[in-house]
Amino acid sequence: MAKNTYKPANGTAPRATNEARPRNQPKAAAAEPAREPKRPVPPAAPKPPRQPLKLPDLGLSLAFLRDRRFQLFVGFFFLLTSLYLTIAFLSYLFTGHADQSVVEGIDQTSVKEAGQESGNWLGLLGAWVSHLLIQQGFGIAAFALIPVAFAAGYKVVFRRAEVSLSFVTAVCMFAMLWLSMLMGYLVLSIQTPDTDPRVAHSLDFLSGGIGYEAALWLDSLIGWGTVLLLAFLLISFVVGFFNVTTLNLPRRLGASAADDDDAEEPARIPEPALYGQTGLGVNHAANPGASLDGDEAEDDSMGFTLRRVGPLAEAEKPAPAKTAKPEPKPEPTRPAVVLALDDEDDEETPAAINLSPATSVASAAATMALGGVAQAAPAAGAAAAALAASSGPSFSFEAPAAEPETAPVFVPPSIPTPLSLADLADNDAPLPAPSAPKGPAFEVEIPQEPEPAPVLAIETDTDELDPAAGAAVAAVVEEDEDAMPMVNYDPTLDLPRYQPPALELLNDYGQAKAQVSKEELEANKDRIVETLGHYGINIASIKATIGPTVTLYEIVPDAGVRISKIKSLEDDIALSLAALGIRIIAPIPGKGTIGIEVPNTKKEMVSIRSVLSTEKFRNSEMSLPIAFGRTITNEVFVADLAKMPHLLMAGATGQGKSVGLNVILASLLYKRHPAQLKFVLVDPKKVELSIFNKIERHFLAKLPDTEEAIITDTKKVVHTLNSLCMEMDRRYDLLKDAGCRNLSEYNRKFTERRLNPKKGHRYMPFIVLVIDELADLMMTAGKEVETPIARLAQLARAIGIHLIVATQRPSVNVITGIIKANFPCRISFKVTSKIDSRTILDTGGADQLIGQGDMLFSAGSDLIRVQCAFIDTPEVDRVCDFIGEQQGYSDAYMLPEVAGADGDAGGGNEDMDPADRDSMFEEAARVIVQHQQGSTSLLQRRLKLGYNRAGRLIDQLEHAGIVGPFEGSKAREVLVPDEYALEQLLNSLPK
Numbered sequence: 001m002a003k004n005t006y007k008p009a010n011g012t013a014p015r016a017t018n019e020a021r022p023r024n025q026p027k028a029a030a031a032e033p034a035r036e037p038k039r040p041v042p043p044a045a046p047k048p049p050r051q052p053l054k055l056p057d058l059g060l061s062l063a064f065l066r067d068r069r070f071q072l073f074v075g076f077f078f079l080l081t082s083l084y085l086t087i088a089f090l091s092y093l094f095t096g097h098a099d100q101s102v103v104e105g106i107d108q109t110s111v112k113e114a115g116q117e118s119g120n121w122l123g124l125l126g127a128w129v130s131h132l133l134i135q136q137g138f139g140i141a142a143f144a145l146i147p148v149a150f151a152a153g154y155k156v157v158f159r160r161a162e163v164s165l166s167f168v169t170a171v172c173m174f175a176m177l178w179l180s181m182l183m184g185y186l187v188l189s190i191q192t193p194d195t196d197p198r199v200a201h202s203l204d205f206l207s208g209g210i211g212y213e214a215a216l217w218l219d220s221l222i223g224w225g226t227v228l229l230l231a232f233l234l235i236s237f238v239v240g241f242f243n244v245t246t247l248n249l250p251r252r253l254g255a256s257a258a259d260d261d262d263a264e265e266p267a268r269i270p271e272p273a274l275y276g277q278t279g280l281g282v283n284h285a286a287n288p289g290a291s292l293d294g295d296e297a298e299d300d301s302m303g304f305t306l307r308r309v310g311p312l313a314e315a316e317k318p319a320p321a322k323t324a325k326p327e328p329k330p331e332p333t334r335p336a337v338v339l340a341l342d343d344e345d346d347e348e349t350p351a352a353i354n355l356s357p358a359t360s361v362a363s364a365a366a367t368m369a370l371g372g373v374a375q376a377a378p379a380a381g382a383a384a385a386a387l388a389a390s391s392g393p394s395f396s397f398e399a400p401a402a403e404p405e406t407a408p409v410f411v412p413p414s415i416p417t418p419l420s421l422a423d424l425a426d427n428d429a430p431l432p433a434p435s436a437p438k439g440p441a442f443e444v445e446i447p448q449e450p451e452p453a454p455v456l457a458i459e460t461d462t463d464e465l466d467p468a469a470g471a472a473v474a475a476v477v478e479e480d481e482d483a484m485p486m487v488n489y490d491p492t493l494d495l496p497r498y499q500p501p502a503l504e505l506l507n508d509y510g511q512a513k514a515q516v517s518k519e520e521l522e523a524n525k526d527r528i529v530e531t532l533g534h535y536g537i538n539i540a541s542i543k544a545t546i547g548p549t550v551t552l553y554e555i556v557p558d559a560g561v562r563i564s565k566i567k568s569l570e571d572d573i574a575l576s577l578a579a580l581g582i583r584i585i586a587p588i589p590g591k592g593t594i595g596i597e598v599p600n601t602k603k604e605m606v607s608i609r610s611v612l613s614t615e616k617f618r619n620s621e622m623s624l625p626i627a628f629g630r631t632i633t634n635e636v637f638v639a640d641l642a643k644m645p646h647l648l649m650a651g652a653t654g655q656g657k658s659v660g661l662n663v664i665l666a667s668l669l670y671k672r673h674p675a676q677l678k679f680v681l682v683d684p685k686k687v688e689l690s691i692f693n694k695i696e697r698h699f700l701a702k703l704p705d706t707e708e709a710i711i712t713d714t715k716k717v718v719h720t721l722n723s724l725c726m727e728m729d730r731r732y733d734l735l736k737d738a739g740c741r742n743l744s745e746y747n748r749k750f751t752e753r754r755l756n757p758k759k760g761h762r763y764m765p766f767i768v769l770v771i772d773e774l775a776d777l778m779m780t781a782g783k784e785v786e787t788p789i790a791r792l793a794q795l796a797r798a799i800g801i802h803l804i805v806a807t808q809r810p811s812v813n814v815i816t817g818i819i820k821a822n823f824p825c826r827i828s829f830k831v832t833s834k835i836d837s838r839t840i841l842d843t844g845g846a847d848q849l850i851g852q853g854d855m856l857f858s859a860g861s862d863l864i865r866v867q868c869a870f871i872d873t874p875e876v877d878r879v880c881d882f883i884g885e886q887q888g889y890s891d892a893y894m895l896p897e898v899a900g901a902d903g904d905a906g907g908g909n910e911d912m913d914p915a916d917r918d919s920m921f922e923e924a925a926r927v928i929v930q931h932q933q934g935s936t937s938l939l940q941r942r943l944k945l946g947y948n949r950a951g952r953l954i955d956q957l958e959h960a961g962i963v964g965p966f967e968g969s970k971a972r973e974v975l976v977p978d979e980y981a982l983e984q985l986l987n988s989l990p991k
């Protein structure tokens with residue numbers, strides 16, 4: 001799912017904005033292009049780029065603040081403090097009076113004695129703290145400190161806040177001071193000269209010392225005016241803090257009663273509208289699912305009504321996305337809606353806006369503002385977006401394809417400062433209040449739940465849903481098992497703090513320049529013309545394109561020259577240019593010219609940093625983009641593994657295969673989150689991929705009960721491949737169940753919470769299987785690896801399992817017909833012979849490459865020459881370290897367990913269920929022991945069994961400790977020496 005972020009028009013700010021926001025934080029959706037005619041608008045003052053919030057650079061001194069252990073320490077301290085205060089304060093209500101003398105006389109007695117005397121449940125300290133905060137401080141209003149401590153602790157520990165900390169703190173602090181003064185005034189009023197001093201004293205705890213003194217001071221200053229002052233303070237706080245702007249309560253009540261009569265069920269309230277202006281700090285981008293069930297959203301204070309007047313006419317509907325194909329079972333799509341804006345104040349110009357279900361709060365607000373209802377924009381936008389979304393079960397924040405970079409800046413009539421679309425999209429930016437002073441800012445909170453969140457249904461009385469009026473909101477939040485969840489599931493929130501590796505981890509070789517001199521170009525051109533001239537081929541024109549490794553000379557021969565003639569002169573041209581690796585492309589597909597690739601004398605190294613930093617890669621919307629390197633025309637070559645869908649790599653030893661594999665892995669690591677991608681790494685050479693061990697808990701998948709995620713043992717490869725086949729079958733079952741045709745459709749449905757995790761549905765990451773040396777596996781396990789590889793290659797594309805298979809021996813017994821047929825995408829580095837080139841690419845050419853990452857990429861008929869990017873081992877190391885040091889999953893991604901996967905243990909017949917044993921088990925055991933040969937084919941022949949059954953029998957015999965573990969192409973070792981020992985063993989097996 002592509003999410004765009006707002007990019008202000010100046011083109012520099014967006015990066016800064018992106019960086020300022022944690023990568024996994026849900027991004028604000030881009031604005032829909034307004035369908036209303038745009039009004040001319042004055043340019044906005046450029047918004048300074050937002051800088052990442054960083055701790056001041058004070059050396060090491062503040063580094064500990066970022067240490068999660070320290071944060072947890074502080075968080076739990078606050079949580080326990082809130083518990084401590086609760087107990088101490090409650091106890092104080094009962095024992096405080098008696099403890100007063102103990103606490104006050106503490107300097108006269110020993111602490112131990114005082115402690116014994118104190119009645120507080122938390123001992124002397126509890127008594128003392130309560131005395132200080134209640135008796136001498138704020139009276140019973142001191143209880144307001146408890147929620148503050150709790151909210152602070154909760155926020156630090158769980159990194160989230162149900163209600164924003166600043167909101168809790170502000171309300172509680174005000175309540176504490178105000179209540180304390182009010183109590184002080186009450187106590188003061190009760191205390192007359194006639195009051196019994198003991199009664200008067202016993203009331204001290206109500207106001208506390210501070211409240212009492214403040215009330216005393218006010219009383220002496222303004223007498224009973226104190227009450228008026230307190231009332232004024234309360235009203236001021238409510239108006240200012242909750243942003244109350246209108247007081248039309250009676251009319252609202254009436255209107256609501258009428259609404260209630262009409263409505264069958266109370267309208268669900270869009271959360272931004274509910275909380276946006278009240279400072280409750282709910283992130284509307286993170287809770288986009290809040291929706292209005294009814295067709296109308298009303299905001300009298302703003303004087304507008306939102307009404308869904310019907311779906312868009314067919315012609316007005318947004319064009320279907322390019323990729324959308326006719327589906328056998330189309331998903332129910334939510335229609336775009338037209339919202340009519342009945343503006344009470346401006347009846348002549350009712351505005352109508354079109355909102356698609358994907359319209360964001362921000363864009364809705366923007367659209368409405370452009371439609372001339374700028375005053376109402378923030379609140380109306382929230383309501384409008386929710387209304388637009390209400391026609392479906394969930395409200396997607398997927399950004400529209402239109403680039404927001406050129407989004408216009410508009411000036412709402414009543415807002416003095418120009419407001420850019422980016423402001424509205426920016427959750428952190430304060431939303432302008434139309435007529436009151438600025439309300440509290442939206443606070444962005446990231447939902448942290450790694451699993452689909454429980455459903456939250458908000459039921460509330462419509463009377464109190466006047467966000468602009470700022471009336472206190474009473475929301476009853478209930479857990480509802482059955483209702484559809486409304487917030488899209490974001491798998492990346494499993495590891496919300498995960499940061500993709502930075503480009504700075506890679507070596508910077510600077511911008512490499514073409515190393516070919518003019519003289520070299522001229523000389524080569526002359527020689528080509530001359531050589532061809534010797535054979536009577538005249539050239540009409542010649543053009544050179546300098547690439548990193550080779551220069552392409554494009555020739556247009558005179559009319560009537562046979563192309564095959566030029567092709568046959570390959571060796572002669574190579575001889576005359578005294579250069580190796582000349583390749584003739586006759587003709588260049590789609591160009592009508594003949595290409596001669598001549599290696600440059602000085603080769604340019606293409607650094608991985610230079611390709612990963614390109615816009616082409618960074619802005620790529622591909623599922624699994626790989627930046628291979630640069631083509632001979634110096635373009636960055638990026639291809640999507642998900643589309644390939646599998647890749648076969650070959651190349652003689654030392655020609656750049658391992659570097660190529662590292663480039664592929666690094667590209668994917670730079671682009672995908674650990675929740676979206678898992679690697680299964682098979683490295684029979686044992687040293688090539690071991691460097692990726694560090695990212696086991698982030699990006700690797702493995703079989704259960706295996707220690708190392710990277711498979712170096714040939715025997716384990718077969719189990720892993722079988723396990724992947726099982727995973728493939730399971731995924732297909734889930735897709736079938738969900739009615740989806742491929743992984744992206746399925747995952748989209750899952751993230752939109754249209755699939756129930758209780759029914760086994762889960763977010764499925766891409767799995768990329770990398771085999772570094774196929775030749776080794778084919779030698780040792782032959783068919784046992786070939787069959788599952790072929791099966792996976794044939795079927796796995798739709799369910800997101802992709803294979804990258806490399807070999808240095810592209811011979812037909814390694815790259816067999818069945819494997820080749822299923823790998824349409826192939827890469828060849830330099831190979832030693834034309835035959836090898838044909839085996840891998842079905843054509844020559846790979847033998848003419850010049851090595852060191854010079855490669856040919858073949859996707860079907862096209863052959864593209866690419867200089868593979870270079871990544872050095874220390875760079876891979878740094879990238880892996882960077883990822884590995886971050887918080888990861890508790891273990892690698894577990895592949896399904898396959899029977900016999902732990903088979904190399906040999907013995908262990910206890911846990912074998914006798915009922916599972918084949919009826920021919922004993923007979924098979926005797927055959928094996930008689931022949932002292934643990935082979936499946938022996939059983940097939942002797943017992944006239946099929947391959948599968950014989951294979952199962954061998955597995956069972958292995959389980960029973962009769963034959964040893966699988967040893968590749970060799971027969972298994974027979975562990976039982978003779979028939980006598982066998983009979984004994986069979987008797988000992990559980991029947």
Ligand SMILES: Nc1ncnc2c1ncn2[C@@H]1O[C@H](COP(=O)(O)OP(=O)(O)OP(=O)(O)O)[C@@H](O)[C@H]1O
Pocket residue numbers: 605606651652653654655656657658659660808852853854867868869870871
């Ligand atoms: N893209 C590249 N750019 C520049 N030099 C490269 C590139 N790829 C490989 N090389 C050079 O070639 C050397 C060998 O590369 P690499 O280890 O990838 O070969 P290989 O094909 O994996 O060999 P083997 O099969 O023996 O492991 C590297 O050490 C490096 O010096």
